[in-house]
C-alpha cells in the first residue's frame with residue numbers, strides 16, 4: 493500500500509468525527525470515499541493531508557510513519573489535495589499557477605532569473621500527459637471552464653511530484669461534458685501509476701473510475717469493497733444504513 497491509516501481517531505470537543513478509521517490506498521489505485529453528509533469524509537481527508545492532526549492512530553506514506561502538522565508537510569511527502577474551491581489564482585496564467593511557489597530559475601551573470609522557457613515547456617508536457625486542453629498556457633485561469641481548472645490543479649500537483657492525489661467532490665459543480673473530462677484525468681493519473689482518493693456523491697462516477705470503494709458512516713469506515721465485485725445498490729444501502737435496518741428487523 494502506498495498510503496495506510498490505522499485506528500485514526502479525531503475528536504472535536506465531545507464529538508467523535510473519526511472513530512478508529514482504517515483506510516489504505518495502493519499504488520496506481522483509485523479509491524472512492526463515500527458516505528452521507530456528516531459521515532466524516534472531509535475530516536478524514538483533512539487528516540490525510542495535514543490539515544488536522546489525529547488524536548490517535550498512525551499514518552504511513554510509502555512505508556514510512558508520518559506525523560503531518562501542516563498541509564505543507566503532507567505535500568512534501570507527496571500527498572496533494574485538490575479541494576472543491578481550487579487553490580488556483582484566477583488572475584494568473586496557467587504556467588504561473590503550475591509553478592506558483594516553485595519557479596524554475598537560471599542564473600544570468602550570477603543573478604537568478606525566472607526561466608520562463610523551461611516553465612512553459614514543462615507546463616505543456618504536463619498538460620499533454622493529462623490530456624488537458626486549455627486555450628493557451630498564457631491565459632488567465634479565471635477565463636477557463638471548471639474542467640480545465642481541475643486539469644490545471646492536477647497538473648500543478650504532478651509538478652510538485654504528488655504520488656497520492658486527493659480530490660473532494662471534483663465534479664460536483666461541473667456540466668456533463670466537463671465531468672467526463674475530469675473522470676478521464678483521474679484515469680490518466682492511474683495510468684501513470686499515481687494513487688487517487690476520490691470523494692464523490694455521484695455513484696455512477698464512482699463506479700466508472702474507482703478500483704475500490706470505502707464507505708463511511710457516523711465517523712467509522714464501515715465497509716471496503718472492490719468496485720468490480722459490488723453494485724450501486726449495495727453501496728447505497730451501506731451509505732444509508734439500510735443493512736442496519738434489515739438486521740434490526742430480522
Ligand SMILES: Nc1ncnc2c1ncn2[C@@H]1O[C@H](COP(=O)(O)OP(=O)(O)O)[C@@H](O)[C@H]1O
Pocket residue numbers: 504507509527528529530531532533534535536
Ligand atoms: N472543525 C470542526 N469542528 C467541529 N466539528 C466538526 C469540524 N469539522 C467537522 N465536524 C463535524 O464532524 C462530523 C463529520 O464532518 P465531515 O467530515 O465534514 O463530514 P462529511 O465530509 O462526510 O460530510 C460532522 O458531525 C461535523 O459537524
Ligand SMILES: [Mg+2]
Pocket residue numbers: 533534535
Ligand atoms: Mg465533506
